[in-house]
Each structure stands twice: as structure tokens, then as C-alpha cells.
Amino acid sequence: MTYTERSGCGTLTLSDTDRTVQLAGWVDALRDHGDVVFIHMRDRSGIMQVVFSPEFMPPEDRRRADTLRVEFCICVTGRVVKRKKDTENPNIETGAIEVIADTLTILNKSRALPFSISEKAMVAGAAVGGTEAVGEDLRLKYRYLDLRRPSMQGNIIKRHKINKGVRDYLDQQEFIEVETPMLTKSTPEGARDYLVPSRVHSKKFYALPQSPQLFKQLLMVSGLERYYQLARCFRDEDLRPNRQPEFTQLDLEASFIDEEFLYRITEELIVRMFAVGGIALSAPFPRMTWQEAVDTTGSDSPDIRFGLRLVEVTDILRSTSYGILQQVIKRGGIIKGINIKGQSDKLSKNVLQNEYAKKVIPSFGAKGMTWMRMTSGRLESNIVQFFSEEEQQAIIQRLGAEDGDVLVMIADASHARVNRVLGMLRLHMAERLDLIPHDVYSPVWITDFPLFEVHGKTVTSTHHPFTAPDRTDFDPSDRKALAELKSRAYDIVINGEELGGGSIRIDNIDVQHKIFQALGLGEEEIKDKFGFFLRALRYGAPPHGGLAIGMDRVISMILGTPSIRDVIAFPKNRSASCPLTEAPSPVSDKQLAEAGLLEAVGVGWVDGKKVVKFTS
Numbered sequence: 086m087t088y089t090e091r092s093g094c095g096t097l098t099l100s101d102t103d104r105t106v107q108l109a110g111w112v113d114a115l116r117d118h119g120d121v122v123f124i125h126m127r128d129r130s131g132i133m134q135v136v137f138s139p140e141f142m143p144p145e146d147r148r149r150a151d152t153l154r155v156e157f158c159i160c161v162t163g164r165v166v167k168r169k170k171d172t173e174n175p176n177i178e179t180g181a182i183e184v185i186a187d188t189l190t191i192l193n194k195s196r197a198l199p200f201s202i203s204e205k206a207m208v209a210g211a212a213v214g215g216t217e218a219v220g221e222d223l224r225l226k227y228r229y230l231d232l233r234r235p236s237m238q239g240n241i242i243k244r245h246k247i248n249k250g251v252r253d254y255l256d257q258q259e260f261i262e263v264e265t266p267m268l269t270k271s272t273p274e275g276a277r278d279y280l281v282p283s284r285v286h287s288k289k290f291y292a293l294p295q296s297p298q299l300f301k302q303l304l305m306v307s308g309l310e311r312y313y314q315l316a317r318c319f320r321d322e323d324l325r326p327n328r329q330p331e332f333t334q335l336d337l338e339a340s341f342i343d344e345e346f347l348y349r350i351t352e353e354l355i356v357r358m359f360a361v362g363g364i365a366l367s368a369p370f371p372r373m374t375w376q377e378a379v380d381t382t383g384s385d386s387p388d389i390r391f392g393l394r395l396v397e398v399t400d401i402l403r404s405t406s407y408g409i410l411q412q413v414i415k416r417g418g419i420i421k422g423i424n425i426k427g428q429s430d431k432l433s434k435n436v437l438q439n440e441y442a443k444k445v446i447p448s449f450g451a452k453g454m455t456w457m458r459m460t461s462g463r464l465e466s467n468i469v470q471f472f473s474e475e476e477q478q479a480i481i482q483r484l485g486a487e488d489g490d491v492l493v494m495i496a497d498a499s500h501a502r503v504n505r506v507l508g509m510l511r512l513h514m515a516e517r518l519d520l521i522p523h524d525v526y527s528p529v530w531i532t533d534f535p536l537f538e539v540h541g542k543t544v545t546s547t548h549h550p551f552t553a554p555d556r557t558d559f560d561p562s563d564r565k566a567l568a569e570l571k572s573r574a575y576d577i578v579i580n581g582e583e584l585g586g587g588s589i590r591i592d593n594i595d596v597q598h599k600i601f602q603a604l605g606l607g608e609e610e611i612k613d614k615f616g617f618f619l620r621a622l623r624y625g626a627p628p629h630g631g632l633a634i635g636m637d638r639v640i641s642m643i644l645g646t647p648s649i650r651d652v653i654a655f656p657k658n659r660s661a662s663c664p665l666t667e668a669p670s671p672v673s674d675k676q677l678a679e680a681g682l683l684e685a686v687g688v689g690w691v692d693g694k695k696v697v698k699f700t701s
């Protein structure tokens with residue numbers, strides 16, 4: 086069989102009427118009318134109705150049509166005809182025409198399906214089987230069938246288009262695509278490494294890259310100036326619903342540039358990517374410092390599609406007679422509030438007191454919540470009497486309270502806790518009260534992050550240790566000074582999801598060395614882990630910086646899929662395993678021994694068979 090004459094099922098139109106065509110694809114659905122059998126035939130381009138009638142085909146081919154079942158792979162030749170008026174099908178794009186078959190070849194049969202694939206009804210108004218109710222593991226086990234569904238194919242094809250747009254744009258901007266190693270040494274991005282044992286170097290391991298971070302920086306030392314890669318990254322992290330152990334980043338790096346260059350390139354890229362999904366974004370994107378984000382939204386990846394901003398009122402209540410608040414202020418704590426505008430009738434006293442103050446807020450990690458509502462120009466609640474008239478007026482002013490508003494306040498000695506809990510409440514309320522506009526995409530850059538997270542004696546990098554600090558005159562052993570350092574890092578956040586981030590890097594060996602010291606690494610460890618990288622910094626490294634964007638997440642957001650797994654051809658499930666191949670799976674003792682993970686200690690006999698015995 087040759088397919089040189091083949092037409093796409095979805096590409097034929099009324100203008101093809103009377104043409105003889107060859108179609109090859111799958112049986113999407115069937116309808117048997119006795120003499121005549123109708124099918125929907127599907128290929129990547131779409132669906133075509135094919136009619137098998139004894140009038141137009143040899144009896145042998147017609148009989149073969151009786152044996153067809155869904156998902157048989159077939160080839161048909163026939164004539165394109167216009168459908169009669171009342172038999173048109175608006176469910177499919179080719180619904181005005183059909184193909185009257187004159188030959189039918191069954192290329193391969195299909196077993197009965199584990200779930201239905203068809204997404205289009207043959208008759209207008211009829212129901213189609215969907216996969217909504219199908220367990221995801223079953224879909225993943227038969228991923229090749231799941232991917233036959235036009236909606237899933239659409240996701241994979243759109244992903245290709247987004248990737249192509251990225252490549253075209255970066256090529257225009259003179260970025261060079263370079264592949265960096267998969268079998269490598271650990272690059273710290275804050276997760277555990279996936280390790281690969283080496284057979285030829287017994288008891289030694291490669292690490293799969295958490296990101297190409299060090300290689301892309303080395304490419305800058307090489308003078309490549311502008312690099313990018315759609316890079317696979319591997320992070321052995323705790324399971325979360327929308328996390329994959331391996332994922333794809335658009336990773337880029339450039340030399341002799343500053344933050345503004347990277348903002349421009351990234352904004353342009355993101356605008357183009359979203360345009361593939363028909364979403365118009367406009368650049369430049371707004372920017373917020375990390376401090377401002379945390380102070381006003383309680384989050385370093387703020388959703389700015391709605392208000393409910395956090396407002397501090399500690400100063401107003403500094404001499405309050407309300408004991409609990411007095412205590413908090415005395416202990417150096419803060420009081421912050423949110424004005425839930427115009428929602429008074431949806432948040433009854435009972436809901437605020439018994440649901441939020443008693444249950445929701447404690448589940449977020451704070452002791453309690455103070456609430457008030459604004460009615461006839463006055464604050465009302467069970468604690469208002471503790472506030473003086475002046476304090477009440479100042480709160481009303483600060484939070485912009487009007488009739489119908491509900492004010493909630495959290496007080497705690499820990500500033501971070503107040504922000505975190507109010508941040509969670511902000512999102513919770515926005516969802517409950519349906520305050521988040523749908524189909525709106527609000528990007529924002531977050532800048533000026535703290536360089537380090539300092540908890541007691543442990544110092545860790547907020548991003549990674551190659552991020553440039555805002556100043557270099559710090560003492561690496563002074564933890565207080567370290568906690569105050571800011572970084573030249575930036576994250577790009579859309580609708581509260583961190584989609585990427587990067588930084589201007591350290592290009593000076595002394596500064597890089599000091600950062601490693603600040604992180605508590607000893608000289609031996611520095612040499613052992615990063616010696617190769619520090620050596621490169623001795624050979625005239627250029628100033629450079631870059632960023633990476635999580636492509637699975639971005640594409641999932643653009644296409645509006647419920648899960649990132651819907652935009653990955655062969656994802657792992659929620660427990661990081663692959664129902665299709667059953668990876669990860671045990672390996673034989675022989676393979677473990679070859680990898681140097683077991684030692685053969687002797688030969689024995691079991692049931693008359695010679696077996697090698699191993700020990701770890």
C-alpha cells in the first residue's frame with residue numbers, strides 16, 4: 086500500500102466534492118444501518134464521515150466493513166460528496182461532506198478499549214464518551230490511546246508550536262541552542278539529586294542535572310555570549326500534585342547584559358507563548374520588590390488579579406486597651422488587616438467567628454483572628470468596644486472601610502506568621518467569594534529577594550549560590566549581616582504561580598568563595614563540589630546572568646489544562662511513577678553488582694540451578 090495520494094480526514098472541504106481520495110487513520114465511531122455502515126474516521130487532521138454502501142463498493146469490501154470496531158487502523162478510498170441537508174453534522178468541521186467508500190483495507194485491528202477515545206458524536210446532539218471519569222493511572226497506562234484523543238493531541242501540538250516560537254525568537258536574538266550533559270555532577274537547586282551509578286567506575290555516581298546552571302555559566306566563560314536550551318531537569322523532591330520529577334525548563338543565559346535586558350527578552354518570550362493560546366498579554370510587566378509582595382499579599386508569588394491587600398495597623402493600635410493586642414505589640418509583633426470589600430452579607434457573624442476565627446485561621450497556623458464589619462458608618466463586632474473612637478476612625482481610614490465591608494485582622498509576635506496566615510486567608514476568601522477574575526493573566530516580576538534564608542545557624546540560598554548579592558563587602562560569618570543581604574534575582578509570577586526566575590550571577594571568584602563560606606561549606610567541600618567551577622572563574626569570566634522558565638507549567642496555564650500532566654506526552658503520575666512502563670522498577674542483583682552496588686560473594690545451588698550470591 087502506498088500513501089502518496091493520502092488526504093487528511095480533517096482537511097477536505099466542499100471544494101473537494103467529487104474528488105476520489107485516499108484516507109488512512111482510525112475508526113473513531115460507527116453506526117450500522119444494516120445495508121449501510123457509517124463511520125467517523127479520524128487522523129491527526131480531524132474527522133471525516135465515511136459511508137460503506139453495497140451500491141458503491143465490491144461485496145467483499147462491504148462485508149469487511151461489518152467487522153470494523155472502534156480504533157481499527159484502516160485505509161479507505163472513495164469519493165467526496167456533499168451531504169444531504171438534514172444529515173449534516175455540526176459536531177465536526179467536515180460535517181457538510183462525507184466520503185462514499187469504494188475500497189476498505191483493515192491495516193490493523195484493535196482490542197476492545199480500556200476507555201473511550203472518541204470526542205465527537207456522529208449525530209448532532211448525541212452524547213460522546215469522555216475520559217473525565219476515567220482514572221488517571223489507567224489513562225497513563227494506555228497513554229498512547231489517551232494521546233489519540235484530539236484534545237490531548239491538540240495539547241502536544243500546541244506545545245510544539247510554543248517551543249517553535251521560543252526557538253524562532255531566540256534565534257532572531259542571536260541566542261545559540263546548546264545541549265548540556267545529563268550525566269553530570271550535582272548542581273544545587275535545593276532538591277535531592279537523582280543518582281546514576283557508574284558501571285565502569287565502581288561505587289561512583291553521576292547526578293542527573295537539577296538544572297544546567299553551572300554549564301550555562303561555563304558557556305558564558307567560553308565566550309558563547311547568548312545560550313538557551315529547552316532543558317530537561319531532574320529534582321527528587323517531595324510529591325505535590327503539580328510536580329514532576331523530571332520537567333522542562335526554557336533555560337537561558339547571556340553575557341554583558343543587565344536585568345533590563347533579561348526582563349525584555351523574557352517578557353517578549355512570554356507574550357509570544359501566550360499568544361499561541363490566543364491570550365494577549367502586554368509588556369512591560371509590572372514589578373514588585375519581594376518585601377512589597379510579602380507585605381501586601383503575604384506571598385512571594387502574589388496573585389495580583391484581585392485586591393484584598395494586607396495593611397499594617399500596628400501603629401494605630403500602639404496604645405490600645407485590648408489586652409491580646411497589647412501583648413503582641415509588647416513582644417515586638419505586628420497587627421495587619423484586610424478589607425474584604427462589600428462582602429458583609431456573605432460573611433455572617435457565625436461564619437466569621439465560628440468558621441474563620443475558630444477553625445480556618447488556626448489551621449493556617451495563627452491563634453485567632455479579629456473581625457469587624459462596617460454598618461451605617463460604624464465598626465461593629467464583639468471587640469469594637471476595646472478600641473477608642475480615634476483608633477476606630479484611624480482603622481476605617483487606613484483600610485478604606487465603607488458600609489458593607491468586612492475587616493479582618495491578625496496579630497502575632499512573628500511578622501512572618503502574620504503575613505503568611507493573612508496571605509493564605511486572602512487566597513481563601515478570594516476563592517470562596519469568587520473574587521478572582523477568570524481568563525485574566527496578570528504577570529508580575531518579583532525583585533530584590535533576600536540573598537539568604539537564615540534560620541538559626543543554617544544559612545541557605547534563596548535561589549542558588551551563584552546569584553549575585555547586591556553588595557560584596559559582607560562578612561561571611563556574620564549571620565545577621567547575611568540575613569540583610571539582597572540578591573540580584575528576579576522571579577516571574579503569573580496569577581500567583583511562580584513560572585520562572587533567574588539572576589545576575591557572581592563572576593568574581595572571591596565573591597563566589599565568600600558565598601560558599603557563608604553557606605557553611607568548608608574548604609575541602611568547596612573544592613570537591615565546585616572546584617571545577619571556581620577554576621573557570623579564574624580565566625576572565627564575563628559579567629553574565631540568565632533565567633529559566635518552567636515550560637510544563639507555563640504551557641499548562643496557557644492551555645488551561647487541569648494538570649501539567651496534560652501537556653506532557655509521557656508524564657509520571659502523582660506518586661512519581663510511570664504506569665505505562667512501571668518505572669521505577671527493581672533491577673536484578675546482577676545489574677546491581679555491575680553497578681558496583683552489590684558484591685558477588687560466592688556461587689551456590691538452588692533447586693539444582695547455579696546462582697551467584699551477592700551482598701551489599
Ligand code: ASP
Nearest residue numbers: 296298587588631632633
Ligand atoms: N537554574 C535556575 C533554576 O533552575 C534558574 C536560573 O537561575 O537561571 O531555577
